[in-house]
Amino acid sequence: MKLEALVNPSVLTQPVYEPGKPIEDVARELGLDPATIIKLASNENPFGPSPLAKAAAVRALDQGELYPDGGCVALRAKLAKVYQLEPAQFVVGNGSNEIIELLGHVFLRPGDEVVMGNPSFAVYKLVTLLFGAKPVEVPLVNHTHDLAALAAAITPKTKLVFVPSPNNPMGTANTEAELLAFARGLPEHVVFAYDEAYAEYLDNPPDLRPLIREGRKVVCLRTFSKIYGLASLRVGYGYASPELASLLNRVRQPFNVNAIGQAAAIAALDDGAFTAKCARENRVGLGQLEAGFKAMGLEIVPSVANFLLVKVGDGARVFVELQKRGVIVRPMRAYGMPEWLRVTVGTPAQNQRLLTTLADVLRG
Numbered sequence: 468m469k470l471e472a473l474v475n476p477s478v479l480t481q482p483v484y485e486p487g488k489p490i491e492d493v494a495r496e497l498g499l500d501p502a503t504i505i506k507l508a509s510n511e512n513p514f515g516p517s518p519l520a521k522a523a524a525v526r527a528l529d530q531g532e533l534y535p536d537g538g539c540v541a542l543r544a545k546l547a548k549v550y551q552l553e554p555a556q557f558v559v560g561n562g563s564n565e566i567i568e569l570l571g572h573v574f575l576r577p578g579d580e581v582v583m584g585n586p587s588f589a590v591y592k593l594v595t596l597l598f599g600a601k602p603v604e605v606p607l608v609n610h611t612h613d614l615a616a617l618a619a620a621i622t623p624k625t626k627l628v629f630v631p632s633p634n635n636p637m638g639t640a641n642t643e644a645e646l647l648a649f650a651r652g653l654p655e656h657v658v659f660a661y662d663e664a665y666a667e668y669l670d671n672p673p674d675l676r677p678l679i680r681e682g683r684k685v686v687c688l689r690t691f692s693k694i695y696g697l698a699s700l701r702v703g704y705g706y707a708s709p710e711l712a713s714l715l716n717r718v719r720q721p722f723n724v725n726a727i728g729q730a731a732a733i734a735a736l737d738d739g740a741f742t743a744k745c746a747r748e749n750r751v752g753l754g755q756l757e758a759g760f761k762a763m764g765l766e767i768v769p770s771v772a773n774f775l776l777v778k779v780g781d782g783a784r785v786f787v788e789l790q791k792r793g794v795i796v797r798p799m800r801a802y803g804m805p806e807w808l809r810v811t812v813g814t815p816a817q818n819q820r821l822l823t824t825l826a827d828v829l830r831g
Contacts, residue, residue: 477599482588487797493579493790499703504793507811507821510635510665510774512696514748514814516742520697523734527727528550535726542729545736546704550676556706558715561723563664563690563703564590567629570686571598572718574626574658582620582628584612585800586636588662591629600626610768610776612638614649621657628653631662632673636802636809638770650678650685658684665772667694668746679708693730694745694775695735700728722804749773751810759822763829774811779829782806788828794821 471479482572487508494501517736533720536542539559547554560566575581577599583591583605595602603625605616612630621628630649641649650659659678666672666689678685686707692698702724705715735742753770755779760767766778777783782805788796797809810821 471552477596481596482589482593484593485801488790488795490795493793497791499793503603504795505813505817505820506795507813507817508795508809508813509698510693510749510772511698512694512745512773513812514696514745515740516696517735517738519738519741520695520731520735523784524700524727524731527730530668530670530726532727535722535729537722537726539724539729540703542704542724542733545733546706549736550641550706552676552679552706554707555709556679556712557793558712558719559702559704559724560709560719561703561708562701563662563688563705565719565723566688566703566705566715567591567594567720568597569661569705569715570627570658570660571595571600573714575600576714578624579626580622580624582617582625584617584630584634586799586804587612587629587632588664589637589801595627607639609639610622610637611640614641614645618649618652621654623656625657626659627658629660629662631664633665633668633770633772635664635772636774636776636799636804637768638772638775639768640669640771641673643671643675644732645792646673646675647678650675650683651681653684655684660686660688662688662691664688667742668773669771675803676706679706682708684708684711686715691732691735694742694749696745697728697731697735700725700731702728702732713813738775748814749812752818755815756810756812756822759818763822763826774803774808774809776807778807779825780806782808785825785828788831789821789824792824792828794824796821 490504543554543557571594575598578601581595582603592602686705688705690703768776782798799807
């Protein structure tokens, strides 16, 4: 008997997430010096983690032989203070991706539906399919989530609706007023998952806590992987009503978040000066890239996140040619946008190198 005959059939058709290529892999494949490669593919913080977070992570290693705090008690207490909520309203995960999967464990069964924009963060669809539910993808309008169309796509079978703002891969955002009105119009049988992974890059990010205080079925998702620069440690969290958070915590694995990540995350929350600096530098970097792309006559999608889309023609070819020259970006063919690349905002020097290299590739 072949192994496939023993496998859950849905596993054989489950799509696989394709991450941005690591620097080491590109260096090995192309014979390049890793020190000469820049990675602008995965929306990482080019300024790294804060000094406070790094110091806390090193201290935590002194007790590396011990299991981490299985309930993330100290981190949830810190988050509760920051958000003026209760610790019982938080669930901490191995990145915010795990919170998305926990939502699947709690709410999804075969035959259920999940409403989401298209294109949007790929993990929403992957988790939906993993639990045998049906993804209902609603096209964007002007590269932005069409909240009215999302609401119209909801049926009695809908269990979850995902809205990220800013949206990955577009970099566009909905307003607070739009999001509040959308959530208040949802039927009682739908849980609204609002993904705020890039919220810290906004001047005034939408505040959906009023919905939680009203008792609505809303969970907000955040991560330490972006502006906090802790992507390698995999720490994310969600906040919701105590009842909803408790359900997510019931299906969470023990010790799902390592102690080094917890310590670094707690310290990162204290380093407001660092995150403010990163947000300022990101705005400057966005302007640098937008001006450079426009000078080349390239179409872009104006972004409020730490990345933006640029239309280059044959995206796959340009991606390969940039990579040969030691610049890693993200091709958008998998998102149905074969002419586009997604580019992370880097340091000023990295941004300039990308612009110079891209101009060279396009001339060739």
